[in-house]
Amino acid sequence: MRYIFPVTTTTQSEPRTVRIETEAVYAALSAGALGAVLGAVATWGTALAFWGWPSAGGFAAIVAGAVAIAAAATAYSRSGALPGQEWRRGLRSGRAVVNVVSVTIAHAALAALATAVVYLVLGLGFVGMVLRPFEGAVLGAVSTGLAAYLVYLSxxxxxxxxxxxxxxxxxxxxxxxxMATSPDPDWWRFHFSELGTFAAFSSVVFNGTLIAAGLLVTTFAAYVQSDLSALVTTGRLTSRRSRSVVPALLVVMGVMLACVGIVPVNLNEPIHNLAASGMALMFFGLLGSSPWLLRGMPRAFFLSTAAIGAAFVAAVVLFVVGFFGLTAFEIAVFALIFGWIAIFIRFLGVTGQKE
Structure with a gap:
């Protein structure tokens, strides 16, 4: 495949880790200079507080997100030449683009939200303080430079x-x-998807998170396929179907998750519910097929899978009998899905390692 950004080669005298750190520092310096200029301009002749709108924090979060887009896209594309990433060179162009986009969006969103939280905390600590161009430049340089550095490394x-x-x-x-920015404090009395029904910032964040997370799950599936293929090749896993079935189920889960965000419940409830149910069914399929598809994984993994499966069934039963509401049920299922993914990946990483 062709990389979106040029890939540099390294020499023995310049290890790849040193090259990455060097490039991250250059990215931080460039972003810091940009942040300083924009921070000074934003506060020039205008008294801006740390948080609110308009505010220094709002502008800083936007700039940090934009800088993170450039840093993440560049760093991830260039990392295809690193050891252990050789399999990415065989991906189709469309799949490679989706991977770059999903990784970039996730990093940009985290950078923007983290920057906003920092300025919000500063605003709570320095009540009534307004920023002049000097403070705006310094804080802008620090926030954007740090965002670029951390995102590039990640x-x-x-x-x-x-x-x-x-x-x-x-x-x-x-x-x-x-949740924190929802215009309706009683959203939880209805269902979890209620967060995506408002014509407000909170719904943009909620639906955008689901869409981007869905894309990220499809990228995640490609990495899982590479790891499973390696374990099958070495004989650690006995089922050859694992390297195709498990990633396929994850891809469908990712698509369904994205559809939940693309089609909010107030836009088309049947399609929204179908996507949510489809994601839950794919997850249940992963749990049920794990003993056969992932035979060779440690016993503790299967015990954890069984426990999560039992919790999933218990959540369904408790919801049906009315013990808790729809919101609690959705949150429980959501937590179980991503909890199992975390456990699966931890065990996938250690399976086959030499003691």
Whole structure:
């Protein structure tokens, strides 16, 4: 495949880890300079507080997100030449683009939200303080430079384990942000999908999180397929179907998750519910087929899978009998799905390792 950005080669005198750190520093310096200029311009002749709208924090979050887009896309594309990433060169162009887009969106959203939270906390600590051009430039340089540095390092070292952590962090932060900014404090009395029904920022965040997370799950599936193929080749896993069936189920889950965000419940309830139900069914299929498809994994993994499966069934029963409402049921299923993914990836990473 052709990379979106040129891939540099390294020499023995310049290890790849040093090259990545060097490029991350250059990215931070460039982004910091841009942030300083924009921070000074934003506060020039205008008294801006840390948080609110308009505010220094709002502008900083936007700039940090934009810088993170450039840093993540560049770093992830260039990382295809690193050891352990050789399999990415055989991906089709369309699949490669989806991977770059999903990784980029997740990093950009995390950078923007993290920057916003920092400025919000500063605003709570320095009540009534307004920023002049000097403070705006300094804070702009620090926030954008730090965002570019951390994002570049993260995107350069994407692995299955790191991608699962990125996925969980992205979903958790996006969902919590939507909850905290919802214009209706009683949204939880209806259902979890209520967060995506408002003509407000919270719904944009919620639906956008689901769509981007769905894309990220499809990228995650490609990494899982590579890891499973390696375990099948070495004989650690006995079922050859695992390297095709498990990633396929994950891809369908990702598509269904994205559809939940694309079609909010107030736009088309049947399609929305069909997508949500389809994701749950694919997850249940993964749980049920694990003893056969993933034979060779540690026993503790299957015990954990059985426990999560039992919890899934218990949640369904408790919802049917009316013990708790739809919102609690949806949150429970959501937590079980991503909890199992985290456990699966941890065991996938250690299976086959030499003691």
């Amino acid at each position: 995107a350069s070292r994407i692995s299955t384990q790191r991608l699962s952590s990125l996925l969980l962090s992205f979903v958790a932060l996006g969902t919590l942000t939507a």
